Amino acid sequence: MTATLADVAARARVSPATVSRVLNGNYPVAASTRDRVLRAVDELDYVLNGQASSLAAxxxxxxxxxxxxxxxxxxxxxxxxxxxxxxxxxxxxxxxxxxxxxxxxxxxxxxxxxxxxxxxxxxxxxxxxxxxxxxxxxxxxxxxxxxxxxxxxxxxxxxxxxxxxxxxxxxxxxxxxxDNRGGGQRLTEHLLSLGHRRIGYVAGPVERTTTRHRLEGHRAALAAVGLAEKGLAGGGPDVTQDQLTVHGGYDRGSGYRATLELLHREPSLTAVVAANDTVALGACAALRERGLRIPEDVSVAGFDDLPFSVDVVPALTTVRLPLxxxxxxxxxxxxxxxxxxxxxxxxxxxxxxxxxxxxxxxx
The missing domain is CATH 3.40.50.2300 (Response regulator)
Structure with missing residues (x-):
C-alpha cells in the first residue's frame, strides 16, 4: 500500500503541515524535527503525490x-x-x-x-x-x-x-x-627497500574502508619480509604490528598525537607511514618537536599526493592518486x-x- 503524507506525519509524530514544510523547504523547521520527518519518509518510501508523483520516474x-x-x-x-x-x-x-x-x-x-x-x-x-x-x-x-x-x-x-x-x-x-591496498603495499615496500624495519603506522578511522585497505597493503609488504606479526628487528621484543599502529582521524592533529604515541611505544622508530598527506604533516610536526630530523633520523611518508606535498620541506614521499x-x-x-x-x-x-x-x- 502506498504511503501517504498522513502516514509520514504519524510515523514522525508531527502534523501533516510540518511534513509538508520539511519536504518543500519553504518554512524553517527544527533540525531534530526535520531529521525525524526525513527518517519517516525514508522508512515508508514516501513519494510526493500529485504532479510530483506523475513525474517520479x-x-x-x-x-x-x-x-x-x-x-x-x-x-x-x-x-x-x-x-x-x-x-x-x-x-x-x-x-x-x-x-x-x-x-x-x-x-x-x-x-x-x-x-x-x-x-x-x-x-x-x-x-x-x-x-x-x-x-x-x-x-x-x-x-x-x-x-x-x-x-x-x-x-x-x-x-x-x-x-x-x-x-x-x-x-x-x-x-x-x-587501489588503496596496492598503493599502501608499494609505499611500505619502498621503505623496506631503503633498509627500514622499525616502521610505525598512523592509520585513519578504523570504521572506514580506505583505512582498512591501506593498512592491509602495509601489512602485506611487511609479511613479505617476515615482519607481519613479530616485533620489529632491533625493536623491543614485545612490540607487535598492532602496537605499531595507531588509529585516528584524517587530519593533522591526529597525525601529531598518533606519532607522539608511536614514539612512546617504540622510541627507536626509523620511519612513519601516515594514512594521508595531511596526517603526515602532523607526524612531521611531532617528530620535529622531539628534536628528530626528517629524513636523517626518521623518514615520513603519506598518501594521496595532495598539492602541498611537493612544497613542504622536505618534499613528501607519498602515493599519488589521480584525484x-x-x-x-x-x-x-x-x-x-x-x-x-x-x-x-x-x-x-x-x-x-x-x-x-x-x-x-x-x-
Missing part, C-alpha cells in the same frame, strides 16, 4: 555530489573536477540548459549521507556521485544500496568515485575504485558522456612518488 537538472568533508583537499579536488564536467557543458540539461551540480557535505555522518540520498531522490536528481571510502557497517551499506537502487530505478545515474564496489548495486552503479582525473571521469559518467567500464567497475591505480622525506635509516 523523470529526472531534473540536479546532480548531487556527496563528500565527507569539502574542506579536505582529497574531496575538494574530486568534487571540483566532477562539477566542472557536470555544470560546464552547454546544452546538457533538459531544454538545452546546463546541469546544476550540488555538493553535499556529510561531515562523515552516515545518517547525513542517507538524508542527502533521500533528498536527491525526492528532487529526482539526474545523477548522484558518491566520493571517498565507505563506512564499514553492514546495516549502513544495506541502507545505501537500497537508496541507490531506488534512485537508479527512477532514472538517476549512480557513480561511486574512490569507493569499493557496493554489494547489491553492481548492475545500477558505475564504480571507480582506488582530479578520477573526479572528472566520474562527472562524465554521471552525464552519460563516457561509456561505463566493462563490468561497471574500474580500478584507479595508485603510484608511488618518492621524494626527499624518505631515506635510508642511520646505521
Amino acid at each position: 523523470a529526472t531534473s537538472d540536479l546532480v548531487g555530489i556527496l563528500v565527507n568533508d569539502i574542506a579536505d583537499p582529497f574531496f575538494g579536488i574530486m568534487a571540483s573536477a566532477a562539477q566542472s564536467e557536470i555544470g560546464g557543458q552547454e546544452g546538457t540539461g533538459r531544454g538545452g540548459g546546463e546541469k546544476l551540480a550540488v555538493v553535499c557535505n556529510t561531515g562523515g555522518s552516515p545518517e547525513r549521507e542517507l538524508t542527502y540520498l533521500t533528498l536527491l531522490q525526492r528532487q529526482r536528481a539526474a545523477a548522484v556521485v558518491l566520493t571517498g571510502g565507505a563506512l564499514e557497517d553492514p546495516g549502513h551499506s544495506a541502507a545505501v544500496s537500497a537508496k541507490l537502487a531506488r534512485l537508479a530505478d527512477a532514472g538517476t545515474r549512480v557513480v561511486l568515485c574512490g569507493r569499493p564496489p557496493l554489494p547489491g548495486v553492481e548492475s545500477v552503479a558505475t564504480t571507480l575504485t582506488f 582530479y582525473e578520477a573526479g572528472a571521469r566520474a562527472g562524465r559518467l554521471a552525464m552519460g558522456r563516457e561509456a561505463p567500464p566493462e563490468g561497471g567497475v574500474a580500478m584507479v591505480r595508485a603510484e608511488l612518488t618518492a621524494r626527499a622525506s624518505t631515506a635510508a635509516p642511520r646505521q
Whole structure:
C-alpha cells in the first residue's frame, strides 16, 4: 500500500503541515524535527503525490555530489573536477540548459549521507556521485544500496568515485575504485627497500574502508619480509604490528598525537607511514618537536599526493592518486558522456612518488 503524507506525519509524530514544510523547504523547521520527518519518509518510501508523483520516474537538472568533508583537499579536488564536467557543458540539461551540480557535505555522518540520498531522490536528481571510502557497517551499506537502487530505478545515474564496489548495486552503479591496498603495499615496500624495519603506522578511522585497505597493503609488504606479526628487528621484543599502529582521524592533529604515541611505544622508530598527506604533516610536526630530523633520523611518508606535498620541506614521499582525473571521469559518467567500464567497475591505480622525506635509516 502506498504511503501517504498522513502516514509520514504519524510515523514522525508531527502534523501533516510540518511534513509538508520539511519536504518543500519553504518554512524553517527544527533540525531534530526535520531529521525525524526525513527518517519517516525514508522508512515508508514516501513519494510526493500529485504532479510530483506523475513525474517520479523523470529526472531534473540536479546532480548531487556527496563528500565527507569539502574542506579536505582529497574531496575538494574530486568534487571540483566532477562539477566542472557536470555544470560546464552547454546544452546538457533538459531544454538545452546546463546541469546544476550540488555538493553535499556529510561531515562523515552516515545518517547525513542517507538524508542527502533521500533528498536527491525526492528532487529526482539526474545523477548522484558518491566520493571517498565507505563506512564499514553492514546495516549502513544495506541502507545505501537500497537508496541507490531506488534512485537508479527512477532514472538517476549512480557513480561511486574512490569507493569499493557496493554489494547489491553492481548492475545500477558505475564504480571507480582506488587501489588503496596496492598503493599502501608499494609505499611500505619502498621503505623496506631503503633498509627500514622499525616502521610505525598512523592509520585513519578504523570504521572506514580506505583505512582498512591501506593498512592491509602495509601489512602485506611487511609479511613479505617476515615482519607481519613479530616485533620489529632491533625493536623491543614485545612490540607487535598492532602496537605499531595507531588509529585516528584524517587530519593533522591526529597525525601529531598518533606519532607522539608511536614514539612512546617504540622510541627507536626509523620511519612513519601516515594514512594521508595531511596526517603526515602532523607526524612531521611531532617528530620535529622531539628534536628528530626528517629524513636523517626518521623518514615520513603519506598518501594521496595532495598539492602541498611537493612544497613542504622536505618534499613528501607519498602515493599519488589521480584525484582530479578520477573526479572528472566520474562527472562524465554521471552525464552519460563516457561509456561505463566493462563490468561497471574500474580500478584507479595508485603510484608511488618518492621524494626527499624518505631515506635510508642511520646505521
